[in-house]
Amino acid sequence: MAASFQIRKYQDDDAETVREIFTLGLSEHVPSLFMHLLKQPVTQMVLMCVFCTLMASSKSFLLPILAVTLLLAGIRQFVVHMANRYIETGLSGDLNDISEAYLKQKDSCFWVAESDSRVVGCVACLPAENAPGCLQMKRLSVRRSHRATGIAKALCRTVADFSSERGHAGVILCTSMVQTSAQKLYEHMGYERIREFAPPGFLFKVTNFVTFEYRLDLQRSGKKDN
Incomplete structure (x- = not known):
């Protein structure tokens, strides 16, 4: 599906x-999570223990299933x-005042x-x-109705071009393990996964939830383009 669009x-x-x-x-990632x-x-152990305990005590399938x-x-x-x-x-952080967070700061920008x-x-x-000489890409999102049209790739290239023009060595970003489509996009755009880590909090560690950090090396990318 082709789409006519502009980045501004x-x-x-x-x-x-x-x-x-x-x-x-x-919100789309709730089912995957x-x-x-x-x-x-x-999780499976808790569910099994509850089921078996109630099954043994009630002698009925109905209560444990419920x-x-x-x-x-x-x-x-x-x-x-x-x-x-x-x-x-x-919403209460950087997106509460986008102009203040991105447009009034050096080497920062926000596009639509x-x-x-x-x-x-x-x-x-x-x-x-945490990566001197690099910019961090954030808040990449495209409406479901306009995906697979090249918009996400164009937004990624906009950040890379902006970073390269200002002499930065690379672009980094973080995405969660459940955002599989985003991971495929970044890898297609030349990003390499450089590390994975659990976000702060006991719950994330217990559930084996991890975040991936990616990096685009602009110098190497530039050599390839040439």
């Missing part, structure tokens, strides 16, 4: 649309809650993708705290 710098009128795209994009939790040994069903519903609600907390953190006069995607970058 963010304007204050885009605020609500960008926040909506960000919220919808992250829920399935990841269900596959973890600790209890497991309620536990599954509770786990899913917990995943939704955690996702909403992460979304709120973004516009198709048929409608904002359908966004991306941002700013200096990387």
